[in-house]
Amino acid sequence: MIKENVKKILGKLPGQVELVVTAKGRKPEEILEAIEAGVKIIGENYIREAKRVYQVVGDKAIWHFIGIPKMEKHDLLRRKTLKMFDMIETVDSLDIAVGIDQKCREIGKVMPILIEINSGREPQKSGVLPEAAEILMRGISRLQNVKVMGLMTMGPRFGNPEDSRPYFVETRKIFEHIKNINFPNVEMKYLSMGMTNSYQIALQEGANMVRIGTKIFGEKNE
Numbered sequence: 001m002i003k004e005n006v007k008k009i010l011g012k013l014p015g016q017v018e019l020v021v022t023a024k025g026r027k028p029e030e031i032l033e034a035i036e037a038g039v040k041i042i043g044e045n046y047i048r049e050a051k052r053v054y055q056v057v058g059d060k061a062i063w064h065f066i067g068i069p070k071m072e073k074h075d076l077l078r079r080k081t082l083k084m085f086d087m088i089e090t091v092d093s094l095d096i097a098v099g100i101d102q103k104c105r106e107i108g109k110v111m112p113i114l115i116e117i118n119s120g121r122e123p124q125k126s127g128v129l130p131e132a133a134e135i136l137m138r139g140i141s142r143l144q145n146v147k148v149m150g151l152m153t154m155g156p157r158f159g160n161p162e163d164s165r166p167y168f169v170e171t172r173k174i175f176e177h178i179k180n181i182n183f184p185n186v187e188m189k190y191l192s193m194g195m196t197n198s199y200q201i202a203l204q205e206g207a208n209m210v211r212i213g214t215k216i217f218g219e220k221n222e
């Protein structure tokens with residue numbers, strides 16, 4: 001089932017769009033099955049879980065951190081963790097960027113990162129507010145061992161995917177705005193938005209990276 005789901009999605013995604021398969025709560029065998037069907041990038045929310053899966057899957061995948069840096073800070077800012085991840089999609093403060101930068105300098109790595117935008121301006125959600133994105137970007141662009149590669153957003157959760165559209169539109173606007181500023185050391189390449197129920201809308205609004213779990217692995221606790 002996992003393989004069929006992956007092939008169906010890969011078949012439908014335009015060529016330049018990256019699929020990040022979200023792994024939270026899934027077994028390593030399930031992740032491996034997705035990889036065998038052609039998945040390249042795995043998204044992990046929790047460091048401990050990521051390490052367990054990494055022991056089995058290792059370099060067969062590219063690893064993205066998509067969790068909440070504040071919650072995972074202690075584990076995230078370790079050399080071993082930062083060696084494991086190929087991208088951190090959810091940077092939303094200068095503090096966390098500086099932490100990543102310092103540790104990555106120690107291990108001689110430049111970490112590709114995305115800036116997470118709190119496009120719904122939801123107080124309980126992580127991400128930088130749209131109006132604060134430029135200032136944050138300016139600060140982060142001075143760091144040598146992180147490299148901003150674009151933006152990520154979740155947006156509020158809706159039953160009707162169409163309701164997500166304004167949040168994707170707003171994030172796209174920020175993406176274009178930052179791109180036009182041409183900060184040194186910032187390459188606005190990826191726009192990561194859209195999940196199982198909203199990725200088609202996200203693609204219409206310019207996403208070139210989508211993060212999908214449920215549509216591949218099924219609902220949890222079935």
Ligand SMILES: *Cc1c(COP(=O)(O)O)cnc(C)c1O
Pocket residue numbers: 022024045066067154194195196197211212213214215
């Ligand atoms: C779980 C998760 C997704 C995927 O959600 P689905 O609805 O299962 O496709 C995408 N992004 C983040 C940050 C997630 O935690």
